[in-house]
Structure formats: structure tokens, C-alpha cells
Amino acid sequence: MQSHSALARSLAEPVHTPMSTPLSFLSDYLTASLRLSVPLAFAALGGLFSERSGVLNIGLEGMLLTGAFVSAATTFASGSVWVGTLAAVGAGGLVGVLHAYLSVTLRVDQLVSGLAINLSAAGLTAFGSRLVFNTATTQRLPGIGPIAIPGLSQIPILGSLLFNQDLMVYVLLLLIPLITYFLFRTSLGLTLRAVGEYPHAADTAGIQVALVRYVSVTWSGCLAALGGTYLVLVHVKFFTEGMSAGKGFIALAALIFGRWHPVGTVLACFLFGATEALQLRIQAFNLNIPYQFLVMLPYLIALLALVGLAGRSTPPAALGVPYVKESSEE
Numbered sequence: 001m002q003s004h005s006a007l008a009r010s011l012a013e014p015v016h017t018p019m020s021t022p023l024s025f026l027s028d029y030l031t032a033s034l035r036l037s038v039p040l041a042f043a044a045l046g047g048l049f050s051e052r053s054g055v056l057n058i059g060l061e062g063m064l065l066t067g068a069f070v071s072a073a074t075t076f077a078s079g080s081v082w083v084g085t086l087a088a089v090g091a092g093g094l095v096g097v098l099h100a101y102l103s104v105t106l107r108v109d110q111l112v113s114g115l116a117i118n119l120s121a122a123g124l125t126a127f128g129s130r131l132v133f134n135t136a137t138t139q140r141l142p143g144i145g146p147i148a149i150p151g152l153s154q155i156p157i158l159g160s161l162l163f164n165q166d167l168m169v170y171v172l173l174l175l176i177p178l179i180t181y182f183l184f185r186t187s188l189g190l191t192l193r194a195v196g197e198y199p200h201a202a203d204t205a206g207i208q209v210a211l212v213r214y215v216s217v218t219w220s221g222c223l224a225a226l227g228g229t230y231l232v233l234v235h236v237k238f239f240t241e242g243m244s245a246g247k248g249f250i251a252l253a254a255l256i257f258g259r260w261h262p263v264g265t266v267l268a269c270f271l272f273g274a275t276e277a278l279q280l281r282i283q284a285f286n287l288n289i290p291y292q293f294l295v296m297l298p299y300l301i302a303l304l305a306l307v308g309l310a311g312r313s314t315p316p317a318a319l320g321v322p323y324v325k326e327s328s329e330e
Contacts, residue, residue, distance in 0.1 A: 045179060
């Protein structure tokens with residue numbers, strides 16, 4: 001737990017002391033909150049595609065960790081962060097295909113399939129790290145640096161928060177309206193939502209339910225892997241075993257908290273990121289509070305959010321239910 005806490009602390013740097021000016025403290029706090037929320041947002045948006053199509057995706061944690069390891073190993077071997085990013089997206093997609101095969105084709109319990117992916121990813125990435133790097137932690141890797149937008153990056157607070165970020169943050173900010181438009185303003189989005197709500201009706205209308213779910217879960221793995229890539233190539237620039245540290249599960253909580261809507265989901269991710277940044281700053285103030293209680297804070301907020309939404313957040317009607325064609329039942 002201490003290693004995970006130290007890792008998270010490095011993600012939220014710089015951490016200012018209480019002597020910092022209020023403006024600089026607020027700017028750094030918001031920037032750290034965004035940094036900590038970006039991996040969650042990529043994973044949660046990936047889960048959104050999968051679960052909107054009716055496939056429960058508990059395996060986001062494993063997909064995120066797979067993306068982190070593959071991006072680190074490929075970048076280490078090639079020296080190119082973009083080759084590492086593409087390899088991670090491909091690996092995440094393959095894990096998504098595996099989850100789709102187990103859940104859609106073999107009709108394995110989707111919860112069991114997701115947990116199996118998480119456990120397998122944890123073991124294989126730990127083994128791979130020791131095999132490729134001869135240690136549990138990689139050496140320093142090249143990273144993806146920030147791109148300052150001239151003029152806009154000089155705006156107080158918002159400039160450093162939104163206009164002095166790396167390319168992956170800009171991609172995430174672009175994905176939010178694109179995914180929202182896709183889901184609620186296009187025929188393909190309607191098709192995806194119909195498969196998650198009424199698969200029998202969608203099948204009757206000529207929609208290939210299995211194909212839609214395969215594509216959705218594969219895309220889910222690609223996006224979740226981008227979250228792992230962000231952890232490695234932007235945040236810390238090295239890989240360590242188990243570095244996802246439960247972020248996939250928090251992304252699931254954000255997905256439920258956001259009511260399976262892209263905007264609400266990303267806002268929920270920012271809430272959890274802000275909570276984690278807050279507990280790291282409380283630790284920096286050297287208050288006489290056991291750090292274990294502070295580390296629990298993001299997970300406690302996630303639990304409270306889910307409890308508060310009990311009975312009010314309605315998932316897709318066919319979520320977690322394997323679809324069997326009527327013709328095959330006869």
C-alpha cells in the first residue's frame with residue numbers, strides 16, 4: 001500500500017506546502033485532480049461502450065494494467081512513445097476480444113470473465129515486468145510531454161489546467177462530445193443502445209447483436225488501455241507491478257455514478273481524481289492522521305456515491321444478460 005501511495009503522490013506533483021499562495025495552490029490542486037482523473041476517464045469511457053451494449057465489464061482493471069505494461073515494454077524496446085501507445089491500444093483491444101468471446105460467444109458469466117481477466121493481467125504483467133526489465137520496476141522511460149496552446153495557456157488557473165496539457169488529455173477532451181454525439185445523435189449509437197436495452201427487438205430488426213457487442217467490448221479494451229498508457233508515459237514514465245491500484249474499479253463506480261452517460265461519467269472521474277489529490281495534499285500538510293485513512297478516502301467517496309444512487313441509477317436493461325437467438329432456442 002505504501003508503494004501505491006508513493007506512486008499516487010508522484011502523479012499529483014507538484015504538491016505545495018501551506019505557505020503557497022491560494023491561487024497557486026488552487027491551480028496546482030486542479031491540475032493534479034485532472035492528472036489523476038484522466039486514467040479513470042479513459043477506462044470509464046471504455047466501460048461505457050461495453051455496458052451500453054449489454055456486456056458487464058469488471059475487467060477494466062486488467063485492461064488498464066495491460067495497457068500500462070505493453071506501453072512500457074514496447075516503448076522500452078522501440079524508444080518511441082507512439083509505438084508504445086499503439087501497441088498498448090492493440091493489446092487492450094485483444095483483451096476486449098477475449099472478454100467478448102467469453103461473454104458473448106461462450107456465454108460465460110460476465111462477472112467471472114472480468115475477474116479472470118483482472119487476475120490474469122495482474123499475474124502476467126508482473127511476470128512480464130521481471131522478464132523484460134529484470135525487476136519489478138522499469139527504468140526511466142521517454143514520456144509524452146505537454147503541448148502549450150499559445151495565448152490560452154497563459155490564462156490564470158484554466159490556462160495550465162486545460163491548455164498546457166499533453167496530447168492524450170486533448171484527445172480525452174475531444175472524445176467526450178464525440179462519444180456523446182455518437183451515442184445519442186447517430187443511428188449507430190442508437191443501434192448500440194438498442195442492443196444493450198432490447199437485444200431481442202434489435203435482432204428482430206436485423207441488427208447483429210453479437211457483432212455489436214464484440215465491437216463495443218473491443219473498443220472498451222482499447223480505451224481502457226489508453227488509461228494505462230497515460231499512467232506510464234505521462235504520469236510516472238516507468239512501470240511497476242500492480243500500478244493500476246484499483247483504478248479500474250473506481251472507473252466502474254464513476255460509470256454508475258455518471259448514469260452511463262459520457263459527460264456524467266467523466267465528471268464523476270474528476271470528482272474521484274479531486275478526492276485523491278485532496279488526500280495527497282492532506283498528507284503533505286503533515287497532519288497527525290494515519291495515512292491509511294487518507295488512502296481510503298477516494299474509495300470511501302466511491303462507496304458513498306454508489307450508496308446514494310441506489311435505486312435511482314438505472315443500468316441498461318440487458319446488462320450482464322447473455323443473449324441467445326430465438327432460433328437457437330427452438
